[in-house]
Amino acid sequence: MMLTPDEWTAVLLSLKVAFWATVWSLPIAIAVAFLLARTNFPGKGLFDGLIYMPLVLPKVVVGYLLLIALGARGFIGQYLAEWFGIKLIFTTAGATVAAAVVSFPLTVNAIRLALEAVDRGLETAARTLGANRVDVFCTITLPLMMPGILSGALLAIASALGEFGATITFVSNVEGQTRTIPLAIYSATHMPDGDAMAARLVAVSVVLAFAALLLSNLVDRRVRILIGRT
Template sequence: MDTAVFLTDEARTALALSLKVSLWATAISLPLAVLAALITGRGRFPGRALVDGLLHLPLILPPVVTGFLLLIAFGRRAPVGAFLAEHFGLVFSFRWTGAALAAGIMGFPLMVRAIRLSLEAVDGRLEEAAATLGARPLWVFATVTLPLMVPGIITGAILSFARAMGEFGATITFVGNIPGETQTLPAAIYTFTQVPGGDGPAMRLVAVSVAVSMTALIGSELIARRARRRLGLSAGRAD
């Protein structure tokens, strides 16, 4: 079926914006999530439980609360928002960049959790063997730990992407529902449900949203499975 017939111009714009927001949110969050997983998974310091709780707070808080906190922190007149706008030209409130920030924060705990579980599954004896052979800690991480974490990193990234695609509460509170600028897929679905005759377009967007999310989840499982298989073969050759 022709996309132009299946989706209205407004719906296609919302879909394109959601993909853009989700990709940026995932890409920017990924290195931070790896670092957070290392700190909470391997770090031994006072207050580690508190840090871990703060990282997972977006999973517990109502999304509207997260959006409001972002608004008072990154709004144009807020201290952080005003500083970033003045010195770096970064504006988040009521911009697509703010939608990416909100989506990234909401998906961040899922990404950290998947990466941390993968890190905890790494056999410490392999790292010890590399260190015994004279490898520096950073080299051990880059050549042993990080490759073994790949399945978890892939899973976490795609789960975060899928979560970002479905983000609504924090986004609409922080950046609003501006067509072409901040109206993502969930916001467009909500808008269609509020107008007469909008049930049809809303259902089509729901179908697209389900298809994208399922593709992401199935894709993550297939990619992670392939990565685990390759790592298993590599370990077998090393033995």
């Protein structure tokens, strides 16, 4: 099966967006999961709700809110442009942000569950052996959370690959910039002879999803053996 150059552009763009969305959101998701699982602070309930908002809101609404906040004249967006020269509208960076925001609750949830499953007794044991809190987190907690982090990352990639509503609302459908596979399929179905293109992109989506699942199963098994949870 051969893809046209336009289709290749959409596939590569999707992979790029999914990759960067995941890379950027993972560390933040780990930090947020830690806050939610291990700490108590005033307004935690509100914070918790805010984190999970993108999961329950219509994606178009998420995209619209992003537009209001991060658009060229948005209350954050104008300073991004003014101070850092960052422009999100109609750009790949914007598509990445949309994908990251939409997948964020899924990632946080997977990591939070993994964190809650880590035996606190092991952390206490590590501290009696002379490790401080940061040391314990890096050498005990983080490695034992690995399966959860990996499944969080897979969810992030899968959700980013499939992101449509927030992307098209926030950064529109610009070829080579924001037209990821779902947006390209959407465009193809609007073209008079786009059926073949849509079919090919759908096939690519299926292959990508399947490959991601297989890879994650494989990695998960290796990691579980590494941390002694077989």
